[in-house]
Amino acid sequence: MQLAMTIDELHDFLARDFPQVAGSFEVVSVAPMQITVKLKVNDGHLRPGGTVSGPTMFGLADVSVYLAVLAMIGPKELSVTTSCAMDFMRKPAAETDLICECRLLKLGKVLAVGDALIFSEGDPKPVARANMTYSIPPKS
Amino acid sequence: MQLAMTIDELHDFLARDFPQVAGSFEVVSVAPMQITVKLKVNDGHLRPGGTVSGPTMFGLADVSVYLAVLAMIGPKELSVTTSCAMDFMRKPAAETDLICECRLLKLGKVLAVGDALIFSEGDPKPVARANMTYSIPPKS
Amino acid sequence: MQLAMTIDELHDFLARDFPQVAGSFEVVSVAPMQITVKLKVNDGHLRPGGTVSGPTMFGLADVSVYLAVLAMIGPKELSVTTSCAMDFMRKPAAETDLICECRLLKLGKVLAVGDALIFSEGDPKPVARANMTYSIPPKS
Amino acid sequence: MQLAMTIDELHDFLARDFPQVAGSFEVVSVAPMQITVKLKVNDGHLRPGGTVSGPTMFGLADVSVYLAVLAMIGPKELSVTTSCAMDFMRKPAAETDLICECRLLKLGKVLAVGDALIFSEGDPKPVARANMTYSIPPKS
Numbered sequence A, B, C, D: 001m002q003l004a005m006t007i008d009e010l011h012d013f014l015a016r017d018f019p020q021v022a023g024s025f026e027v028v029s030v031a032p033m034q035i036t037v038k039l040k041v042n043d044g045h046l047r048p049g050g051t052v053s054g055p056t057m058f059g060l061a062d063v064s065v066y067l068a069v070l071a072m073i074g075p076k077e078l079s080v081t082t083s084c085a086m087d088f089m090r091k092p093a094a095e096t097d098l099i100c101e102c103r104l105l106k107l108g109k110v111l112a113v114g115d116a117l118i119f120s121e122g123d124p125k126p127v128a129r130a131n132m133t134y135s136i137p138p139k140s
Helices: A007-017 A054-073 B006-016 B053-072 C008-019 C056-072 D007-015 D055-073
Strands: A025-031 A033-041 A080-088 A098-107 A109-119 A126-136 B025-031 B034-039 B081-090 B097-106 B111-120 B128-135 C025-031 C034-039 C079-088 C098-107 C111-120 C128-135 D027-031 D032-037 D080-090 D097-105 D112-120 D128-135
Touching: A007 A025, A007 A054, A025 A054, A025 A126, A025 B128, A033 A054, A033 C056, A054 A080, A054 A098, A054 A109, A054 A126, A054 B053, A080 D128, A126 D080, B006 B025, B006 B053, B025 B053, B025 C008, B034 B053, B034 C025, B053 B081, B053 B097, B053 B111, B053 B128, B081 C128, C008 C025, C008 C056, C025 C056, C034 C056, C056 C079, C056 C098, C056 C111, C056 C128, C056 D055, D007 D027, D007 D055, D027 D055, D032 D055, D055 D112, D055 D128
Parallel strands: none
Antiparallel strands: A025 A033, A033 A098, A080 A126, A080 B081, A098 A109, A109 A126, B025 B034, B034 B097, B081 B128, B097 B111, B111 B128, C025 C034, C034 C098, C079 C128, C079 D080, C098 C111, C111 C128, D027 D032, D032 D097, D080 D128, D097 D112, D112 D128
16 A cells, blocks of 8 residues: 655645645644644634633544545545544643544445544644544546 | 523623623524524634634534523523434524524423434435534532 | 335335344334334343343344334445444333334435334333444445 | 553453453464454454455554553453544454554543554555543543
């Protein structure tokens, strides 16, 4: 297995196809079947008390697994999330970037499955875990 | 079982405690153990193609189950989401409000469990389903 | 939408393809996109204290959604469960049959999604909820 | 963090409290916040074609996370599963034991969260993944 996209290509893809959110995400590292993505927290991500909101963490896990899939199969913007499950285990640290460590567990012809752990940067205890399933469009 | 909060009180709670998002949500109806919430879709909720983003749908389900719990137990802002699972089943209609129909399946002393169906307004086929678990703070 | 299989045909399918478990399940009613299945509890389903085990409840939800799909598309034994999520909300009543009320939320070409509520017979409060996704084999 | 129970004590606990299933499970290794459990597959676990059934895999993940919790907090048979999510990714190898590698992500006062990967023994590609949440009884 080898990568179909570099970090720069993943960043370019995000900027072109998801301009509303691209500025918040930074691919820290990518390797076959795994990726690490940072969420650069800003005021729009916060809930009262300075903690990152649930939808923001969902979005981070969703983008991370998506990019892990694209890194393997190339830029197919038609891949769609079909299901996810998350556990929110600890309160994220206030006003601290989040790190999402993601691995692909399956990359089939029709479905891809990945899971992710989300950390407040600098703290080894995960704040959330997620698993995501993506539907992959047929080759045309 | 009877309600601890009215629709107006739920709207006031949202406006005070979640000012960033309160303007997007409207409680359509509330009854013991169930609630219907509308997401008034704006540009910030959309992905390319005009469809509502996954994190927005997650946020809608999350707020709806939360408000269903508060409607029963009164305004306790310390309730936190502990887990969720969602299936994304159809593409939401472009630039159309979403309706979330939510029921509480359990309202225990420690945990509350609810599920939700999300529809594009006017279409009877659900675009997503969700289940959410909330941790309820002990009485002080 | 109309049914592709009757209750008798569903029972025959179970007896032929799942002989180890068929005797435990009874389809109570079936209609387009919904089914009700009873688990006739026996000693093999119980945990100490006389309560039904978690794997037994998982199996009940799994079979129910599976039969709901087959009732719509006909007997395709190649359909496979791809994902599920369950919440266990109350302890089932001791030595009491379980009733699983299931509805299909999506019946696509590739994936089917259903959810289910499980009750101890005679008690209106659900003991568990489940959602299941099935992969449907391509038409040959 | 240190262990509250040894492998032998975990096996004794299973044999005493879950005599119906204890013979199927073998704790391969245990360490703080992680455990590996083998399912010794027998005919009762199989579906037509010789593959392990979904409820059997659910049961394996459930027991594994449960034992990982007990290994940390000691034998409290009142811990109960409150929720789970699983993805079934590949067909298990026919008539082959399953290995479940489990880690605890959170061990709180009220809730414990673990995840697990299940493998057919000898094959590095996971056949299933699971996450489980347990409710922990208060100290008496």
